[in-house]
Amino acid sequence: MKRYFDTVKTLTTIANDKISVVIQMFISCCLYNLSSLLPPIAASGIIAVITNNNFNGIWYYVLLYILFYVIYFSMLNWNYHTYTTLANYYHLEVQKKLFEHVSNNDSIFNKISKGKIVDTTSDDVRYLVDVMDCASAALMRFLQLVVIFIIFSFYNIVVALIALAIDITYLVLMNNNSKKVSKYYEGTRKYEDKVIDTLNQMLVNLKQVKSLNMMPNLDKKLDKTRVKWKEEYKGKRKAMIDRYCKMPYIVYIGKILLYIFLAYLVTTGRMTIDKLVLLISYFELTITCTDNMLTYLLNLSNYGIRVKRIKNILDYTSESNIDFGDITNDYINGLIEFNKVNYEIKNKQILNNVSFKIYPNEITAIVGHSGSGKTTIVNLLYRLDRIKSGSISIDDESIYNYTKKIYASNVSGVFQRPFVFEMSIRDNLSLVDSNHNNQIEACKRVGIHDYIMSLPKGYNTIIKEEERLLSDGQKQLLAIARAILTKSEILIFDEVTSNIDPNSTTQIGKILEDLKQDHTILMITHKPEMMVLADHVIVLDKGKVIAKGTNEDVYKKSALYRELRNKSFASASNIENEII
Numbered sequence: 001m002k003r004y005f006d007t008v009k010t011l012t013t014i015a016n017d018k019i020s021v022v023i024q025m026f027i028s029c030c031l032y033n034l035s036s037l038l039p040p041i042a043a044s045g046i047i048a049v050i051t052n053n054n055f056n057g058i059w060y061y062v063l064l065y066i067l068f069y070v071i072y073f074s075m076l077n078w079n080y081h082t083y084t085t086l087a088n089y090y091h092l093e094v095q096k097k098l099f100e101h102v103s104n105n106d107s108i109f110n111k112i113s114k115g116k117i118v119d120t121t122s123d124d125v126r127y128l129v130d131v132m133d134c135a136s137a138a139l140m141r142f143l144q145l146v147v148i149f150i151i152f153s154f155y156n157i158v159v160a161l162i163a164l165a166i167d168i169t170y171l172v173l174m175n176n177n178s179k180k181v182s183k184y185y186e187g188t189r190k191y192e193d194k195v196i197d198t199l200n201q202m203l204v205n206l207k208q209v210k211s212l213n214m215m216p217n218l219d220k221k222l223d224k225t226r227v228k229w230k231e232e233y234k235g236k237r238k239a240m241i242d243r244y245c246k247m248p249y250i251v252y253i254g255k256i257l258l259y260i261f262l263a264y265l266v267t268t269g270r271m272t273i274d275k276l277v278l279l280i281s282y283f284e285l286t287i288t289c290t291d292n293m294l295t296y297l298l299n300l301s302n303y304g305i306r307v308k309r310i311k312n313i314l315d316y317t318s319e320s321n322i323d324f325g326d327i328t329n330d331y332i333n334g335l336i337e338f339n340k341v342n343y344e345i346k347n348k349q350i351l352n353n354v355s356f357k358i359y360p361n362e363i364t365a366i367v368g369h370s371g372s373g374k375t376t377i378v379n380l381l382y383r384l385d386r387i388k389s390g391s392i393s394i395d396d397e398s399i400y401n402y403t404k405k406i407y408a409s410n411v412s413g414v415f416q417r418p419f420v421f422e423m424s425i426r427d428n429l430s431l432v433d434s435n436h437n438n439q440i441e442a443c444k445r446v447g448i449h450d451y452i453m454s455l456p457k458g459y460n461t462i463i464k465e466e467e468r469l470l471s472d473g474q475k476q477l478l479a480i481a482r483a484i485l486t487k488s489e490i491l492i493f494d495e496v497t498s499n500i501d502p503n504s505t506t507q508i509g510k511i512l513e514d515l516k517q518d519h520t521i522l523m524i525t526h527k528p529e530m531m532v533l534a535d536h537v538i539v540l541d542k543g544k545v546i547a548k549g550t551n552e553d554v555y556k557k558s559a560l561y562r563e564l565r566n567k568s569f570a571s572a573s574n575i576e577n578e579i580i
Contacts, residue, residue, distance in 0.1 A: 007304035008135045010311055018089050025082040026136045032075030033140040037147060038068035044278040051273060083133055090128035095121060101314055106384060108316045115197025120313060124306035134300040141293035148282050155275060163283055166254035167290055173247050174294045180239040182301035187232030194225045251287055325401035332410045333395050334360040334489040334520030341390035343376060350376050352543045363512055363521040365534035367564050372540040374524045378494050412483045413492030418475035425452055426459040433485040442481040446511050448474060473504025480511060490520045497527055509533050528565045
């Protein structure tokens with residue numbers, strides 16, 4: 001019984017409001033279950049009146065019979081209302097908690113697969129209300145059985161002992177079976193997560209999967225997981241077959257023996273017909289109650305797996321979890337300074353004594369080969385990770401001292417993959433700023449307003465991947481407009497031109513030239529045509545700054561920068577001339 005109690009207790013720690021509604025659920029469940037014991041009493045009274053040829057009193061028992069069912073359905077209606085209230089609360093509240101927790105602990109994906117997180121957030125939360133429903137129903141079925149056995153004892157102690165022995169034997173066997181079913185159920189969920197995780201990765205990189213013909217080999221890899229799932233599912237089905245096709249024999253054999261004994265009591269004059277009907281009705285109710293209780297306990301075991309999955313996600317805390325400060329100064333100029341910054345992951349040095357400054361009203365480019373530490377610098381500026389030593393400051397104040405709200409409203413950016421939600425353009429922009437005039441101004445500034453207005457529904461046009469209304473370049477422009485709407489002083493552009501066409505690259509270059517007039521611009525890039533736009537350049541190699549300064553000074557001093565910039569110098573010059 002401890003594991004059932006632990007499941008309920010865990011759920012109350014995950015979502016601890018609505019306790020009064022939980023109590024109402026248990027009370028209403030108790031009352032409607034106990035009231036279901038009343039109709040057999042009225043039915044027995046009707047039979048007693050008929051057998052005694054006294055029809056004058058039959059209407060009393062008929063009205064009593066109706067009253068008992070009115071009470072039963074009233075309590076059941078109350079229980080349904082509490083279920084609905086809790087269903088809404090648990091689903092929405094816990095899902096919201098999961099969303100917030102994952103967004104605040106993005107390193108969670110290093111420990112828990114995306115497939116498991118997606119499946120838990122979308123599927124497991126739907127069943128949380130059933131934890132309380134099953135717990136209350138199982139408890140009330142148990143109380144119902146206790147009351148029934150008291151009634152049995154009142155009429156005949158031997159009958160009560162026989163019924164109790166049958167029921168306890170059945171309960172013990174079925175409870176052990178529930179443990180097996182839950183074990184195999186947990187196994188099937190584990191391998192389902194792996195399949196969903198692979199599917200998510202495949203969908204994100206579908207073009208590469210198709211172009212490289214990866215599907216046959218992916219299918220072979222998935223087949224190994226499917227075989228494991230099949231084994232777990234087979235074990236679960238075998239346990240279920242034992243549960244529903246073999247163990248019930250205990251009840252039915254016991255029932256035959258009990259009915260023979262009751263018939264013996266009637267034939268020997270030790271029991272009247274109305275008492276026989278009453279005890280048979282209650283024993284049938286005992287079987288029904290026991291089966292229902294076992295079903296609820298089995299479901300509670302399975303729901304316990306779901307609760308545990310949710311708790312595991314919510315319990316995850318990033319080792320580099322960063323606390324926010326209390327500085328609420330929103331007048332930020334935008335001077336960024338890295339001073340002797342060191343950062344490592346699992347004892348591997350990623351940044352080594354890195355120092356540089358990024359100035360307002362300039363474009364600063366950070367360049368270097370893959371693995372040089374560029375992405376780490378971006379992550380540190382977004383406060384996704386904490387440095388091991390050194391300092392990172394904005395306007396001479398540590399970035400860790402600002403409040404979450406102030407920092408988020410002053411440091412924003414655009415990433416390599418242009419990302420928009422499948423909703424209207426206006427709704428996408430409203431996630432940052434709901435003022436439509438501001439949205440229009442931002443879109444005009446990045447040069448996408450005219451195209452949006454050419455669409456059938458303008459800003460109310462819903463962006464759907466399959467309709468391809470926006471090219472990758474246009475999505476990136478929309479993402480830049482969204483970043484502008486944050487009103488951030490510091491804008492970070494992380495490889496924003498790596499997956500778009502040359503014309504869009506040219507357009508984004510012009511946008512950066514415009515944005516630097518009132519922003520601090522940090523650009524991570526590997527494209528020469530973007531490098532030439534930078535006022536200052538920082539060159540990274542193996543986690544160290546090997547050159548920094550004005551663009552032309554670094555070009556003269558750094559062979560690595562010359563190598564990177566000269567990859568397509570001709571096109572770079574053309575772009576530069578066009579922009580200037």
